[in-house]
Amino acid sequence: MVQMLWHGVAGAAVAGVSHRPCRWHSTHVSASHSTGSPARATGPWARLVAVSSTHPAAESGDPSGDEATETVRQLRDVATPAGAAALDRAAALLAEGVDAVAALTRLRAEVGVDLAGPAWGFARQRARARAVFGADADRLLFTGDTLEQAGRPVLATRRAHRLLAGGATAVADLGCAAGTDTIALARAGARVVAVDRDPVARELTAFNTAALGLADRVQVRAADVVDLVAAIPDGPATGGRVAGCAAALLDPARRAGGRRLLDPDRWSPPWSTVSRLLDVLPTCVVKVAPGLDHDRVPPGVEAEWVSAGGSIVEALLWGRGVSAAWRRAAQLRPDGSVAELTADADPGLAPVAGVRAWLHEPDPAVIRSGLVALVAEQLDGSLVDPTIAYLTSDAAADSPWVSSYRVAEVLPFNLKKLRALLRARGVGRVTVKKRGSAIEPETLARQLRGPGSGTAVVVVTRVAGAPTVLVCEPAQAR
Incomplete structure (x- = not known):
């Protein structure tokens, strides 16, 4: 799952890359040519250039093939020593x-027209990435969409360790994008x-894994995930391999044209491939949309x-071999630790009662996972309405799962x-x-x-089916 966009003004290259062949447009203010071609890649750069010497879309006559080939050429240019120097200059x-x-x-004057736009675009994304990837960001290549997609390294590491905990030694990263999951798996x-x-x-x-010294643990392969998963033998979910690996991570593309695809059947690969992978490869994890219908699980x-x-x-779906x-x-948590709450079966609904001394707003992960009743039990609390995920209790809460x-x-x-009440209480600003x-x-x-x-928190909700306002004082946050 890859989408790519250079944001720039006159002279900047603009590219769009998705799971389908990419779209490429470039604009230059000046008609001047590059001051020279980027130097041929040598040393560790050579691996990147050698990874994909042909473009499948171009060979197959896909109308987007030429555009995709141009995008790849730009990436290879910045992977040369001259390109690295251009990136450094853009960063400066x-x-x-x-x-x-x-x-x-x-x-354009210093490094040439061909390198100027891509170097500026990559340098901007590296600057954005530092807040999440730290020092690694200055060695990696990201684009706007791949950086948004990449997620947090601490969570990628957590996924990798859990996937490998059962003894798997080789993992297929199906839909590798910028390689951030590949990096986490290799480091694990x-x-x-x-x-x-x-x-x-x-x-x-290929670039990113080589840049972090992980090239010897990674093989980059051109293939269609739909075909690879379809080739896994049918039968009880006790074995099977995909791309020669007994474990896999799949991240379907869930956007098209910059918009979220709400229907899993329109993902790339589609839900049918996700479902089959979960059926035939026990050691796997699939990233899905947070709004996925529970009936799909x-x-x-x-x-x-x-x-x-x-x-x-x-949001993740864990294969039967790693489900717990x-x-x-x-x-x-802010300190990098992860709190977890689990249920072995549906806990059902929490009890419903009137509003008490405290109102609790459950963490969204608790709400989406259907575990509000577990938190209510921990707090000796109840729902204010059977259709609303607000809890209430007599005592303050000491829980990471509620505000x-x-x-x-x-x-x-x-x-x-409500206005009159707030004025009587001296409240001038509300959340x-x-x-x-x-x-x-x-x-x-x-x-x-x-x-x-004064300040206050005004909560507008339903209590026992009736539109209700709760005027509250902030007390505790997760």
């Missing part, structure tokens, strides 16, 4: 705060076959949702009465939260702004 201009137009003008000790039909993905993966397959900073960051629970919620608020007032939703309501939080917050110096 970024660090100096030079604006894009001036930077590209200087780069696996031999990795990185597979993608997209030549840009293969170039990125095959029996015996563990579904896991992972959150960080109050948002879902990934019915559902799992995981939360990446808690002390309830000060409960009243039916009425804007005029609005909602669940089960059509109100716009930002709009309501403006409507409730007043002269007071």
